[in-house]
Amino acid sequence: MSPVINHPVLGPAAPSLGWVPAPRYWLRRQRVLDHMRTLERGRLLEIGCGGGALLADLSRLGFDCRALETSPAARVVARAMNADTEGDKIVETAPADWRGSFDVVAAFEVLEHIDDDVGALRDWRDWLVDGGHILISVPADPRKFNAADEWAGHFRRYDKEDLHKVLKQAGFSVVSSETYGYPLANFLEYFRASAHQLMRKQWAHRSRDDATAQSGVNRSLDSKVWPLYSSALGVRALRLADSLQKRFRDNGRGNGLLVIGRRI
Numbered sequence: 470m471s472p473v474i475n476h477p478v479l480g481p482a483a484p485s486l487g488w489v490p491a492p493r494y495w496l497r498r499q500r501v502l503d504h505m506r507t508l509e510r511g512r513l514l515e516i517g518c519g520g521g522a523l524l525a526d527l528s529r530l531g532f533d534c535r536a537l538e539t540s541p542a543a544r545v546v547a548r549a550m551n552a553d554t555e556g557d558k559i560v561e562t563a564p565a566d567w568r569g570s571f572d573v574v575a576a577f578e579v580l581e582h583i584d585d586d587v588g589a590l591r592d593w594r595d596w597l598v599d600g601g602h603i604l605i606s607v608p609a610d611p612r613k614f615n616a617a618d619e620w621a622g623h624f625r626r627y628d629k630e631d632l633h634k635v636l637k638q639a640g641f642s643v644v645s646s647e648t649y650g651y652p653l654a655n656f657l658e659y660f661r662a663s664a665h666q667l668m669r670k671q672w673a674h675r676s677r678d679d680a681t682a683q684s685g686v687n688r689s690l691d692s693k694v695w696p697l698y699s700s701a702l703g704v705r706a707l708r709l710a711d712s713l714q715k716r717f718r719d720n721g722r723g724n725g726l727l728v729i730g731r732r733i
Contacts, residue, residue, distance in 0.1 A: 473550055478704045481522040481550055484695060488520040488546050491691040492698060492707060493654040493725070497577065497606055498523055499711045500649045500718070500727055504604065505530055511572030514596060517579035518559065519685025521547025528554040532573065537563055540682035567596045575604040578725075580635075581623045582681045590639030594732055603641055603730045607632060609648055609723060615662035620672055622680030629721065632728055641730035648723030653710035655724045664690060 472485045480498060482489045490498065501523065510531040518524045518536035520543060528534045528551065536559040538544050547559050574593045583589045593603065608618065608626040618626065633643050665672070672680070697703050714723065 471549070471552065473552070476699055478708070479699055481525045482695075482699075483520070483546060483550060484692065486546050486549060487688055487692060488522070488550075488686055489688050489691050489695040489699075490522060491688060492657060492710070493650055494522075495707060496650050496654055496711060496714055497725060497727070498526065500647070500714070501575075501577065501604065501606070502526060502530070504645075504727075504729060505532070505573075508573060508602060512570060513573040513575065514567070514571045516574065516576040516593060517582070517685065518547050519543050519578075520688075521550035521559065523577065524559070525551050525554060527575075534558065535567075535571075536560070538685075540685060542682060543685045546686050563596070569595070569598055571596050571601060572598055573602050573604065577604070577606040578608070578685075580605060581607050581618075581625055581627070582621075582677075582684075584624055586624075587635050587638045590635060590641070594640050597732045599732060601732045602644070603636075603732070604727070605632070605636070605730070606649075606725055606727045609726045613658075613724065615658075616666040616669060617658065617662045620665040620668075620680060621684035622677040624677075627726055629726060629728075632726055636728065636730045640733060642733050644729040644731050646726070646728045647718040648721055649714050649718060649725045649727050651714055651717045651720070651723035653707075653713070655722070658724050661690065 472483045474482050476482055479490050479495055513527055513532040513534050515524050515536045518538050524534055524536050538547055538559055544559055574597055580586050611626045614626050629646055
């Protein structure tokens with residue numbers, strides 16, 4: 470029996486493998502899927518797919534998906550999550566034939582894990598066709614860097630101007646930009662940061678690479694409350710939060726940034 474369940478609202482989850490869609494992830498998912506529905510279907514590469522739930526969503530939207538994921542733990546979950554669609558197309562290293570072969574490159578909560586962000590974006594640009602799109606999400610507002618960022622192995626958070634700048638330096642034009650998550654994700658981040666601060670002795674010795682490898686699949690905090698927010702009442706609250714984040718996506722107060730660029 471497959472460990473994956475498909476919640477009618479929250480999407481793919483694998484509680485028995487320790488991966489569930491955290492509320493902030495789900496809010497980001499809603500905005501990503503709204504944008505992806507407007508793009509012409511084609512070949513798509515997701516960089517750092519983590520547990521692979523969004524990759525499964527994108528496959529079901531009609532994109533021909535591949536994924537690059539360096540974390541062994543994440544690949545196990547992602548291949549299970551995509552066993553009926555793309556389980557054999559999630560790889561650890563990029564093959565040579567990827568150059569100029571994708572219509573869309575997506576990287577959600579990845580760029581902040583990379584020291585040379587401009588260099589990474591230039592590599593990703595090489596995998597796009599001329600005029601291809603890139604979708605990037607990152608944590609917003611450098612002033613809010615906190616213990617949860619350290620736990621996840623982040624180098625930085627971004628403001629809109631910084632993210633636009635590095636995209637342009639890497640050879641992209643900016644098509645659209647918004648913040649997501651406000652107000653629910655901002656509220657929850659305070660408690661997540663406090664929890665990681667209290668547990669600092671348990672994780673402070675890890676290397677940044679180890680932290681990055683676990684950040685995409687470690688849902689220990691979210692799994693504890695999964696029965697609550699996957700319930701009928703929890704789903705109603707999340708739907709309200711999604712409605713609010715759409716209303717406030719241009720006010721700059723969300724704790725995440727979502728930017729669409731085009732290769733030039």
